[in-house]
Amino acid sequence: MTPPAAPVRVIAVASGKGGVGKTSVSVNLAMSLLNAGQRTLLLDTDLGLANIDVMLGLSPRFTLADVFAGRCELRDTVMEGPRGLWVVPAASGKRHMTELSPQQHVGLVHAFSELDLPIDTMVVDNAAGIADGVLTFCQAAQDVIVVVCDEPASVTDAYALIKVLNRERGVNRVQVLANQVQHPAEGRQLFEKLERVTSRFLDVTLGYLGAIPRDEWLRRSIQRQEAVVEAFPSAPSSVAFRDIARRAGQWQSPQGPRGHVEFFIERLVSPNARSATA
């Protein structure tokens, strides 16, 4: 009998507002987890404006667009990135891909359960906004990181995202990550601003994951199509990403299925529960 695959920790990265640095966070968090010994898969779910492949200088043969068009299986899209990071790329400029049905989003989540990859962690980069796909992928993850920066629209859109995740999808735990901060106190202030409103109006626990400084080295790494933690390991943002990956590694492990759409659900079912239902 093959031993059951171990649970996979799934972390969804979202932001509400676009352009705050969500993809940079996803790429560098995934690379930092990998460098800390976690076998990691990075999934790009931005089916309209995908850019993880561009950020990492990869040339995908197949993308999620091909899966939905019936041209390949999900496993055919998995490619090997830097240092053995697994990447599932999306497709840019496919407008119809942003109009997938809720069933197709759920179908994609379930398709991951069939994926026989030896991974410990999956990082899911989401599109901006609060479309059905974003909500489903966040709901299906064990942890959600919401990236904010010091702009009024970023904070209000982050609140809007947390509100629909909580009210419509039952998400009750969110980690807040401040990006592009000018000084460490700015990150904490942004978190407190968000927490004041969420604690008044929502049934959700916010955790403060930390802050990534505004860093010219990060911009340079994007030009070089590399993660900053790889291109410039001692840059201030690289130091912050490693710290955040370390903290993310300390979150409590998944306790088992939560009874709704969930990534790698089979791997969350304990071996005992499996044989009881076999």
Ligand SMILES: Nc1ncnc2c1ncn2[C@@H]1O[C@H](COP(=O)(O)OP(=O)(O)OP(=O)(O)O)[C@@H](O)[C@H]1O
């Ligand atoms: N910590 C940082 N320091 C300096 N520049 C940053 C930082 N984070 C992000 N940026 C800049 O912001 C730009 C947008 O970042 P990124 O593409 O990661 O954002 P995004 O939220 O994923 O955007 P979208 O919603 O459009 O996908 C980057 O090209 C980079 O120039």
